[in-house]
Amino acid sequence: DAGVTQSPTHLIKTRGQQVTLRCSPKSGHDTVSWYQQALGQGPQFIFQYYEEEERQRGNFPDRFSGHQFPNYSSELNVNALLLGDSALYLCASSVPGLNEQFFGPGTRLTVL
Amino acid sequence: AQSVAQPEDQVNVAEGNPLTVKCTYSVSGNPYLFWYVQYPNRGLQFLLKYITGDNLVKGSYGFEAEFNKSQTSFHLKKPSALVSDSALYFCAVTPDSARQLTFGSGTQLTVLP
Numbered sequence: 001d002a003g004v005t006q007s008p009t010h011l012i013k014t015r016g017q018q019v020t021l022r023c024s025p026k027s028g029h030d031t032v033s034w035y036q037q038a039l040g041q042g043p044q045f046i047f048q049y050y051e052e053e054e055r056q057r058g059n060f061p062d063r064f065s066g067h068q069f070p071n072y073s074s075e076l077n078v079n080a081l082l083l084g085d086s087a088l089y090l091c092a093s094s095v096p097g098l099n100e101q102f103f104g105p106g107t108r109l110t111v112l
Numbered sequence: 113a114q115s116v117a118q119p120e121d122q123v124n125v126a127e128g129n130p131l132t133v134k135c136t137y138s139v140s141g142n143p144y145l146f147w148y149v150q151y152p153n154r155g156l157q158f159l160l161k162y163i164t165g166d167n168l169v170k171g172s173y174g175f176e177a178e179f180n181k182s183q184t185s186f187h188l189k190k191p192s193a194l195v196s197d198s199a200l201y202f203c204a205v206t207p208d209s210a211r212q213l214t215f216g217s218g219t220q221l222t223v224l225p
Contacts, residue, residue, distance in 0.1 A: 004155075033212060042116075042202055042215035043156070056212055090155055092213075099144055099163050101213060103156040 002027065004093050004104035012110045013081050021076040021107045025093030031055075032074040033101060034066060035090040043090055049074050050096075078109075086111045114139040114205050118216035125193050126224050133188040133219045135203030145186040146204040146213065147177055156202065162186060173197070193223045 005024045013019050025032050031050045035043035045058035049068035068074045072093075078085055088108050092101035115138045125131045137143055144163055148156040160171025167179045177188045186203060200220050204213040 035213075035215075040218075042204075042217050043213075045212035045214070048212060058212060092156075100146075100158060100161060102158070103148070105155040108153075 004029075004091055004102050006089075006091050006104040006107050008107060009105070010108045010110075012112060014112050015081055015083060017081050017111075018077065018079045019081060019109060021078075021089050021091075021109070022073065023076070023091030023093075023104060024073045025091075026102050029093035029095050029098075029102070030072050031094045031096065032068060032072065033092045033094070034074070034076050035092065036060070037088040037090055037106070038084075039087070046076070081111045083111050085109065114143075114207060114214045116203050116205050116214055116216035118201075118203055118219045120219050121217070122220045122222070124222045124224060127195050128192050131190050131193045131197070131221065131223070133201050133203075133221060135186045135188065135216060136184050137186060137203070137205040138184065139205050139207045141207050143186075144206045144208070145177075145179065146206075147171065147175070147186075147188050148202045148204065148215075150200040150202065150218075159188070159201075195223045195225050197221060198223045 007022045033048040034046040037043040048056045052068045063079045065077045088106045090106045091104045094101045117136045146161045147159040162169045162179045170176045200218050202218050203216045
């Protein structure tokens with residue numbers, strides 16, 4: 001069982017650019033959540049997708065958007081990148097009724 | 113809104129000694145509580161969870177946590193620390209298993225040989 005996978009592992013962008021991060025959930029999981037972990041801080045919830053719809057959203061601007069595909073994989077898109085968007089972006093998957101989220105290894109985004 | 117406090121940024125303990133990493137929480141209703149561990153440049157690994165039932169929860173790698181409703185605490189413990197336990201530990205809470213996790217700021221545990 002391949003667990004949660006994320007790509008790419010690392011990414012370097014410049015201010016103003018756009019970025020797309022990808023996540024494949026654990027086999028059998030249909031819910032995907034995205035978190036941003038800035039250096040020295042705990043993860044902050046961005047949004048959650050279920051049945052291809054955004055079900056919950058944290059306190060992040062509209063520059064952060066996402067998508068979930070029929071195979072439950074998900075993308076996180078960030079437009080007009082700011083230096084403050086530099087962080088580790090974590091994807092987590094789960095299923096309804098499962099009281100646990102499984103996290104991927106993360107994508108390290110650096111904005112210069 | 114829910115919140116988590118981890119009052120210690122850093123905990124140092126000698127190998128073989130017991131360790132405690134503190135966590136207090138605030139949430140409406142009954143809490144779902146979790147501990148995760150993070151090694152450098154890695155994602156989060158699940159250690160244990162409290163949903164309901166016994167206040168003492170046992171998890172992976174010999175860790176356990178004690179749920180105290182009156183003190184709204186969920187401290188992580190291990191009877192005998194290993195150098196390999198050195199890592200960043202996060203406590204998290206949610207009021208509903210389907211909803212987002214709210215994490216604390218993390219506690220860096222260093223076990224000294």
